[in-house]
Amino acid sequence: MTGSNTDFLLAVEALTVSFDGFKAVDDLSFYVDEREIRVIIGPNGAGKTTVLDLICGKTRATSGSIKFRNRELTKLRENEIVQAGVGRKFQTPSIYDDLTVFENLEISYPRGRTVFGALTFRRDAAVRERVEEIAETIFLADQLERRAEFLSHGQKQWLEIGMLLIQDPDLLMLDEPVAGMSVSERVKTAELLHRIIRDRSVIVIEHDMKFVEDIARKVTVLHQGRILAEGPMSDVKANPKVVEVYLGH
Amino acid sequence: MPSAPAPATGPAASPAARDESTLFDTKEWLAFALVAAVILVVFPLCLDAFRLNLVGKYLTYAYVALGLVLCWGFGGILSLGQGVFFGLGGYCIAMFLKLEASSAANTKIQSTPGIPDFMDWNQITALPWMWQPFHSLPFALLAVVLVPVLVAFVIGAAMFKRRVGGVYFAIITQAVAAIATILIVGQQGYTGGINGITDLRTLHGWDIRQDGAKEMLYFVNAGLLIGCILLAQFVKRSKFGRILVAMRGKEDRVRFSGYNVANFKIFVFCLAAAFAAVGGAMFTLQVGFMSPSFVGIVPSIEMVIYAAVGGRTSIFGAIWGTLLVNYAKTSLSESFPQLWLFGLGALYIGVVMLFPDGLAGLWNSHAQPTLDRLLGRRPTPAVQGPASGATQPATLPPQTAAE
Numbered sequence: 001m002t003g004s005n006t007d008f009l010l011a012v013e014a015l016t017v018s019f020d021g022f023k024a025v026d027d028l029s030f031y032v033d034e035r036e037i038r039v040i041i042g043p044n045g046a047g048k049t050t051v052l053d054l055i056c057g058k059t060r061a062t063s064g065s066i067k068f069r070n071r072e073l074t075k076l077r078e079n080e081i082v083q084a085g086v087g088r089k090f091q092t093p094s095i096y097d098d099l100t101v102f103e104n105l106e107i108s109y110p111r112g113r114t115v116f117g118a119l120t121f122r123r124d125a126a127v128r129e130r131v132e133e134i135a136e137t138i139f140l141a142d143q144l145e146r147r148a149e150f151l152s153h154g155q156k157q158w159l160e161i162g163m164l165l166i167q168d169p170d171l172l173m174l175d176e177p178v179a180g181m182s183v184s185e186r187v188k189t190a191e192l193l194h195r196i197i198r199d200r201s202v203i204v205i206e207h208d209m210k211f212v213e214d215i216a217r218k219v220t221v222l223h224q225g226r227i228l229a230e231g232p233m234s235d236v237k238a239n240p241k242v243v244e245v246y247l248g249h
Numbered sequence: 250m251p252s253a254p255a256p257a258t259g260p261a262a263s264p265a266a267r268d269e270s271t272l273f274d275t276k277e278w279l280a281f282a283l284v285a286a287v288i289l290v291v292f293p294l295c296l297d298a299f300r301l302n303l304v305g306k307y308l309t310y311a312y313v314a315l316g317l318v319l320c321w322g323f324g325g326i327l328s329l330g331q332g333v334f335f336g337l338g339g340y341c342i343a344m345f346l347k348l349e350a351s352s353a354a355n356t357k358i359q360s361t362p363g364i365p366d367f368m369d370w371n372q373i374t375a376l377p378w379m380w381q382p383f384h385s386l387p388f389a390l391l392a393v394v395l396v397p398v399l400v401a402f403v404i405g406a407a408m409f410k411r412r413v414g415g416v417y418f419a420i421i422t423q424a425v426a427a428i429a430t431i432l433i434v435g436q437q438g439y440t441g442g443i444n445g446i447t448d449l450r451t452l453h454g455w456d457i458r459q460d461g462a463k464e465m466l467y468f469v470n471a472g473l474l475i476g477c478i479l480l481a482q483f484v485k486r487s488k489f490g491r492i493l494v495a496m497r498g499k500e501d502r503v504r505f506s507g508y509n510v511a512n513f514k515i516f517v518f519c520l521a522a523a524f525a526a527v528g529g530a531m532f533t534l535q536v537g538f539m540s541p542s543f544v545g546i547v548p549s550i551e552m553v554i555y556a557a558v559g560g561r562t563s564i565f566g567a568i569w570g571t572l573l574v575n576y577a578k579t580s581l582s583e584s585f586p587q588l589w590l591f592g593l594g595a596l597y598i599g600v601v602m603l604f605p606d607g608l609a610g611l612w613n614s615h616a617q618p619t620l621d622r623l624l625g626r627r628p629t630p631a632v633q634g635p636a637s638g639a640t641q642p643a644t645l646p647p648q649t650a651a652e
């Protein structure tokens with residue numbers, strides 16, 4: 001597992017994972033620049049979510065390398081990867097149902113992450129201000145005291161995005177952020193994403209082609225764990241192989 | 250305006266709800282004051298020496314229930330082996346007391362005077378090395394807490410670092426409880442076997458069997474319990490407490506918020522073990538012996554039931570639950586000793602199926618709204634649920650406990 005050192009923020013090389021012999025990701029290599037917005041598309045089961053799982057440490061790679069700022073991630077634990085600056089939003093909203101919106105954001109605030117730090121953590125002005133600022137960004141400023149389980153589906157998605165934003169990651173990975181949202185929520189989310197992708201790199205998985213065209217510069221198309229095509233949206237759309245396996249239907 | 254509390258919207262953010270700088274909010278203050286008043290004033294005033302000692306014994310189990318509230322109620326880590334820590338704490342102090350009771354003068358009829366009687370009966374002729382340091386009271390007192398915490402740390406590190414959790418962890422703790430019992434019973438010469446360590450007399454020359462000493466020990470026990478309640482409350486109110494709740498629901502997500510989940514679990518498991526151990530030591534001091542019957546699977550499960558009956562996310566509920574179940578146990582097993590185990594099983598099933606939040610839940614849903622109305626306060630929203638287990642006990646009338 002030795003990847004080369006590069007100037008890229010993220011360098012994925014020869015990444016493979018096999019589940020009982022089935023290669024969900026197969027010898028995959030791709031690179032993400034600083035401040036780049038990369039969209040990954042592909043049919044169901046292509047391995048998109050699995051790629052994110054590998055990067056954030058949820059799934060262990062069978063072979064290959066993932067380097068973030070030339071630091072090998074495949075050997076780190078999940079929390080160490082987060083601390084290195086990688087944030088990840090899950091496909092189904094993954095938030096703390098029993099806690100309030102405020103508490104959800106506060107837990108994600110990057111301070112007091114050790115046992116001792118958590119015991120002595122103070123909810124000081126800096127924390128409150130930051131939580132309120134993020135809540136404003138994710139349209140939940142008036143919901144801070146509400147228990148997260150009572151939020152609507154779209155609000156839960158926003159909350160999870162907020163939980164990532166407060167970590168201020170250098171690489172943000174979003175798995176289908178607008179799935180299950182109403183039309184008006186989609187519009188708001190697109191606007192939200194435009195704002196938050198300004199000063200960081202982002203990997204977005206999305207099926208909604210209108211949404212993809214709206215935000216993407218460079219698109220990677222996955223199919224059966226491999227890259228089928230990669231390039232600007234216009235090229236990818238015109239690629240006959242992509243049309244056949246994905247866009248065609 | 251609808252009178253029913255509307256969980257979907259909740260109240261406007263009240264400044265108090267956001268203030269975490271104080272140890273208690275108003276409701277918790279009342280609950281705390283009630284617990285403190287009942288165990289420090291009401292019981293000592295209303296109960297005779299015998300009953301007070303009995304309640305003191307019950308309260309030693311409350312430490313275990315308190316630890317389980319943090320570990321299981323908040324953190325979702327169910328341990329079915331808390332009796333091990335209760336027992337270890339109890340044995341550590343019992344060893345000191347036994348050595349003091351086994352002076353050469355007291356044991357001159359033995360073939361080897363100066364060692365505990367059960368060793369002599371088992372043909373042991375010298376004090377085993379692991380008993381030697383227990384001549385020292387400071388060592389014994391430290392060991393009361395440190396030995397169980399060390400054991401909890403080893404179990405916790407081995408399990409949680411490997412991400413063993415849930416039912417598997419519960420089963421493993423149960424196995425540990427079984428093994429500990431077998432070891433204690435089997436190593437009769439070193440542990441006193443099935444009878445345990447009995448015939449304890451003095452603590453640094455102070456006769457702990459007298460009524461006066463027992464009353465004193467009751468207050469020491471009550472004071473320590475209140476100290477543990479304050480500590481538990483501190484943990485609950487800290488961000489650590491909220492992380493425990495987060496972990497209970499979405500352990501994976503907590504990792505992706507940047508926390509090392511295993512360390513948090515190990516810490517709370519060790520803390521629960523320390524609480525249980527203090528309870529065990531106070532048991533030994535007040536009751537005058539310690540035996541494997543407090544270590545095994547059945548007592549460990551009983552202790553879980555105390556927490557469940559009180560409401561597993563309620564710190565104060567744990568105290569009331571323990572008192573109530575033990576009161577029921579004493580009354581029932583006096584009249585129908587064989588029925589108690591069935592009663593206990595039925596109680597557990599009943600609580601889990603009908604009142605998952607235990608006494609604390611009943612209080613919050615029934616008594617609290619009435620009380621609020623009487624006091625002319627706005628009804629507290631039902632949004633609290635398991636997370637904020639801020640609760641007042643469904644009061645166990647002191648007279649009932651005294652019966």
Ligand SMILES: Nc1ncnc2c1ncn2[C@@H]1O[C@H](COP(=O)(O)OP(=O)(O)OP(=O)(O)O)[C@@H](O)[C@H]1O
Nearest residue numbers: 019023024042043044045046047048049050051091
């Ligand atoms: N832990 C696992 N064990 C076994 N198989 C898995 C595991 N995780 C994913 N897979 C398989 O790997 C393949 C890729 O799954 P993945 O979730 O990455 O697809 P996806 O591209 O995200 O699809 P979708 O668009 O439906 O979200 C699927 O066939 C899935 O069944």
Ligand SMILES: [Mg+2]
Nearest residue numbers: 048049050091
């Ligand atoms: Mg997916």
